[in-house]
Amino acid sequence: MISELGTECLAVARWGGKAARLAELALHGHPVPPALCLTTDDHAGAATERAIGLWLSSTRPRRVILRTSLASEDTEEHARAGATRSEAGVEPVADRVLDRVRALLTHYRDVAGSVLLQEEAHCAFGGVAFVDGAETTIEVADTTSGVTAGQAPLTRVTVRDGSLRATRLRGPVPVLELVRKLLPVLGRVHDHFGWAADVEWGYVAGGVLVLQVRPITRELRP
Incomplete structure (x- = not known):
């Protein structure tokens, strides 16, 4: 088919x-x-x-x-x-x-x-995001498969109740621009499915692309 x-x-x-x-x-x-x-x-x-x-x-x-x-x-x-x-x-x-x-x-x-x-998306940055209600954690890599392939993220961003905390681990990342573009897309994906989502994303000149969505698995929950 x-x-x-x-x-x-x-x-x-x-x-x-x-x-x-x-x-x-x-x-x-x-x-x-x-x-x-x-x-x-x-x-x-x-x-x-x-x-x-x-x-x-x-x-x-x-x-x-x-x-x-x-x-x-x-x-x-x-x-x-x-x-x-x-x-x-x-x-x-x-x-x-x-x-x-x-x-x-x-x-x-x-x-x-x-x-x-x-x-194949030609992205300036990519990574994963974990969207679970009031808290969103974003991990940024310099390739779309970097974080999922085991590469240490460039930056990790946590957004909770409107406040933002960014940890720069290596390399420059336009954090505020990324977050501004990512959060609305991630929020719509979360609302669409109605469950805590693990989202693979890519950042291109025109905005954000969704590359994969899966539930945040129980085996990864605290």
Whole structure:
């Protein structure tokens, strides 16, 4: 099965939590990079080849990132961060993209979920944010995958009841500008789902992009 983000709601059990939540956000107008999703039981035949070619020609991404989304990851019980694959910097040439998609589909053939073919965001900063009611903690890295890949954040910001506390760990970060752009987006994501959210984000010239949303897992709660 094939679906483009923002055109319909996707079931977690069929498409995986990452794809389902991003599709829901895109459908409701939240800032999510465009993506084409293929369930892991897709055979990557002629129809898939045509769909990928059409998506590349209409989206015209400078680079593509391939991401996997499994039904068993990112639940309230277990995050399983790092359990799935991402391939960044893929050249947007149909044959090359199709080869990488086929490899991922083969690897995850027996696992419920999907592969996302997504426009790779070229972000000045990225990171994660933990949004839980009155308190938001933002960790900033100089790449979108830095913090999630284990890199120490450049800056950690905590916002609680309107007060802001920033800890600069390394490198310059435009904290006030970032917080001004991030907080409204994070607040809308939290309000949309209604649960404490772990949000991966990217900061570009035009504003903030939401790259992934998962529940803050019970295993990480104090």
